[in-house]
Amino acid sequence: MNTLGHLFKLTTFGESHGAAIGGVVDGCPSQLKLDFDFIEKELLRRKTAQSSTSSQRQEPDKIEWLSGLLDGVTLGTPIAFIVRNVDAKSADYEALKDIYRPSHADFTYEQKYGIRDWRGGGRASARTTLPIVVAGAIAKQLLDEKGIRISAGVTCIGDAEQARKEGDTVGGIVECRIVGTPAGLGEPVFGKFSAELAHAMFSLPAVKGFEIGDGFALAKMRGSEANDTFINMDARLWDAGLQDARSGTEDLRICTATNHSGGIQGGITNGNDVVFRVAFKPIPSISKPQQTVNRAGEACTIAIEGRHDVCALPRAVVLVEALAAMVTLDLVMMAKQLSF
């Protein structure tokens, strides 16, 4: 269950304060010259301390590539990579060893496994999302060749600077748009494009909501408002747009006039932009004192000091994009078998 994808697959491993975190990408097409600069840039987007809302941990995030490459070109074999945990101050967490931090995974991991790595969140740490950025960057490079582009941004966020002063944190919403998807991606029933996206997004820490197109707002609409009518787009407008990525041919340029559906109907892409939103709860590590219990069940007070973000949203943007890229690429590859 540490693997995502059907044909383009990422397996991740690592705890926050273990020796390293890393991933194995299995199923990447061969003969791709990896764009290492792009991967580094994507990692920088995720890096802590990038802004005033993020924490102070200085991680070099230096990737060691272990396999699957010859002179930077993919061999078709598994691409393994790791990043060492060099700045891991386990001692900071010693005091938390026997205490269950509210809304963290301490208690649930211990209930599940009978043991937990108490150093910095262990496997549940946001640091373990790093391999997702790497795999996502590879997926983006492949999608780019097909004219499929993915971009996300923060559309809703609390007052981070005020929260910081109060020792508190804020949540927010990331909106993502996939442009250039051909019609016909996604598997009906249990592999819908929307279902695969939702599944991937809920793999990120702190995600509590997902909606596609107009999402929850659709629940309050009438069918006549929510439906996206099909139109045969004027050739000149079509040519001005991303016509390659659309499903139309020279003679047929069908698309939807509106996009309440977020580009997905019956679980399958219709050629319009795929648009979705992901809701993140506030980071649970706050320096404000909180009530909780320790392993013995005794009540105690906790004030979480140390390096923590006020808001995960700035980092989350690249993670949302990365997972969207992996899901899209995976479903593009699934769709290829149809043209037998």
Add this chain to the structure above:
Amino acid sequence: MNTLGHLFKLTTFGESHGAAIGGVVDGCPSQLKLDFDFIEKELLRRKTAQSSTSSQRQEPDKIEWLSGLLDGVTLGTPIAFIVRNVDAKSADYEALKDIYRPSHADFTYEQKYGIRDWRGGGRASARTTLPIVVAGAIAKQLLDEKGIRISAGVTCIGDAEQARKEGDTVGGIVECRIVGTPAGLGEPVFGKFSAELAHAMFSLPAVKGFEIGDGFALAKMRGSEANDTFINMDARLWDAGLQDARSGTEDLRICTATNHSGGIQGGITNGNDVVFRVAFKPIPSISKPQQTVNRAGEACTIAIEGRHDVCALPRAVVLVEALAAMVTLDLVMMAKQLSF
């Protein structure tokens, strides 16, 4: 991609107006005496024409059990079952053969497969969710033995009767609660309880949003508001509750005082109720005239007559419950391997 689950698996098949729809449940424990009455009752909850907001199609929904049973007791082998499509008036759909109904799957299926079953929605029809109810009923029966119970209800719905008069439809929201889950269910990273639920719910037609716990509202909260503090519950209160299902032992009764997290932290259940909501868009089949195009790309007007619900929500309740039961059972079975 027509299969859901890892250990308790359902494969479904069938089109709305084909010979039959059905499913294969693989991985059901042996020696379970199936409660056929309960399964029938669950199917009745899904049945059309059950209320004033639903359509008029009279389906007997008579299950034929094909395998996996000896005198009504499970053998541990695949349980296959079908329901014949007896009331299938394909002719009703003849006029729609070459027209893409707005916000239906007609266009996307045709783009994906180069062919589609135009009779009644084919594989994309809501009728094909019937096997989910059957598998869900079996899962519920097994969960019931463990003290885990699932119930859903409609929490938001448009003005159905007014919409009907206007030839329109409405959407809504279903809220579901899983009571009695032990702490420790769900796999971290890519198999989180929340991710598995989200994936399953998006398998239902018309689902456009999913949130767990306080969901999207959490995006606007502070960490200090959103966090669920742990408490050691008083023994008397504990005993009055569902103590068997909680994670505590005689001496340790840890739970959360609030439940903003919806029973899931770090992707794993904490013993509190799992609470989630699913947003359904309005049914796209409306009798109001709509603009669209036909296969040749020519603009045309469509008014969808025939038997259609004004609102899918009354039917959706049992579907949401069924999928929640399947996911929960699957993750209970996954968790068993840990106690090696």
Add this chain to the structure above:
Amino acid sequence: MNTLGHLFKLTTFGESHGAAIGGVVDGCPSQLKLDFDFIEKELLRRKTAQSSTSSQRQEPDKIEWLSGLLDGVTLGTPIAFIVRNVDAKSADYEALKDIYRPSHADFTYEQKYGIRDWRGGGRASARTTLPIVVAGAIAKQLLDEKGIRISAGVTCIGDAEQARKEGDTVGGIVECRIVGTPAGLGEPVFGKFSAELAHAMFSLPAVKGFEIGDGFALAKMRGSEANDTFINMDARLWDAGLQDARSGTEDLRICTATNHSGGIQGGITNGNDVVFRVAFKPIPSISKPQQTVNRAGEACTIAIEGRHDVCALPRAVVLVEALAAMVTLDLVMMAKQLSF
């Protein structure tokens, strides 16, 4: 675990004397006009009573197609089919209800599941291989379009007629040849063409051995004898052969001069014929009296009467071919993703 394949998948269900046996083919490309005559012919090849070495059960083996087809053309959705068990004389088996037949699956199923369908072998019956023939016939039809052909035959068999007189049975060996495979099929490491074939063949009842190319004989050879040297075939010879299916282009016609490897090197096809052999043990149902024990552990004597083959080999040929076709098609589909 009742599913075979990664992209072209067959899920089977059914017990020998239950209501029906059947299968669901998921992943079949759309727009294929199924050759029903061919499927019927393949089923006839498997049918009992086809020769003097086979048993007398008269099964009509009439397929009911339940889904995935429109006017006989595949929709890309799951193709479900069943065959009813019309000639099921359960009473014949009543006497065997509490007795473990030697080398049958009675004891092991009961140990596994705590229950077993004692009527005619239940899920372990050879009758349950019927869906494999159907799925294999579909796979053959698709492979045929690519110039890939599969044929098997019996290469070793005991003296069946003498064994029949003595109330005994015989085993044998089936050899199979896949002609026209392009080079490059099969996944390295855990998805080798040979490994996938071996796995599939051991899914058949009574299979106890599998070898590819010169197989066990290679264990006694020197490297210099066992190696297949590469040659650049003369253009005229090449043209006379199945040049389309070979890996060469107009200018490059590399193949192996010998075929000790059975067409597979490093787990991947080299363009030469894939050749393998499958060893079947004798059918364990013999009318000669045997010692065994009943469920209470008491010693008893058993003489298995009723309709049973003297030798499974004549039936096994089409099963070996069917599984070989399914594996080959599945790996052809897996290979498509590489040409991203």
Add this chain to the structure above:
Amino acid sequence: MNTLGHLFKLTTFGESHGAAIGGVVDGCPSQLKLDFDFIEKELLRRKTAQSSTSSQRQEPDKIEWLSGLLDGVTLGTPIAFIVRNVDAKSADYEALKDIYRPSHADFTYEQKYGIRDWRGGGRASARTTLPIVVAGAIAKQLLDEKGIRISAGVTCIGDAEQARKEGDTVGGIVECRIVGTPAGLGEPVFGKFSAELAHAMFSLPAVKGFEIGDGFALAKMRGSEANDTFINMDARLWDAGLQDARSGTEDLRICTATNHSGGIQGGITNGNDVVFRVAFKPIPSISKPQQTVNRAGEACTIAIEGRHDVCALPRAVVLVEALAAMVTLDLVMMAKQLSF
């Protein structure tokens, strides 16, 4: 397709002369104190240069543990490990860059991927089996707690020393025995214990045959010779044996008097020893000159110098055991879900 297993899973990565080879074990139960000494001993059994029949490469094979452990105890999260390729003399292989070595994977990998790592066999090198030994050692440790033990040995081998003098190589057969398996392991139909074993064994380089129990010899037997009669073992004999691992209880001690079936009937273990044999072809790297072609299709002569074993069999023993352990553990874990 670089992953083996359903619940206890190993993903491997790495090329012979890349930065490192390694693996990720996902699904290992938590709270196991790893026996690192045992793992080292198992790696030594595989190590090259261990005997006169093996090659001269001096690899330290030092494992770096990257994740999944806290103070040497498993956390339940993925256990990743790598071994650096320190003694990788790529230059030795420069001459082979454009030549297809007979019966190696050079040609097939290049046909599949359009690129290959020509340095030392790349992904097809026997060196990439190292992670299997590590995962197998972990599986053995877990099985040992259940009284299940696995041991293999070479039962047939050519005259290695004579072959070495002649610049040639030899093949051989490894026989393996799994003692202490409870009855009831293995899934019927497509997950038979025998099928899973066969699949795993064919994942090893150079494997060309697999048989279980009497294997190919069964093809020439009569049913009356091949059948294993059940007996109720005398209590004293039973007590002297591995009674815990057998399927009997105090009152019921059913086992088979003979073991032609190799411990598996209907694909499921019967409690007797599981016995199987694996045929290995001779190593294809011989120093004797051979005819072959280069990438341009031109005929050339090749004499493979460098460090190569005369026979892979001594190394293969621990690999066969390791895979047998992984398969057995995986099926033990699969069987747990039945006792819901």
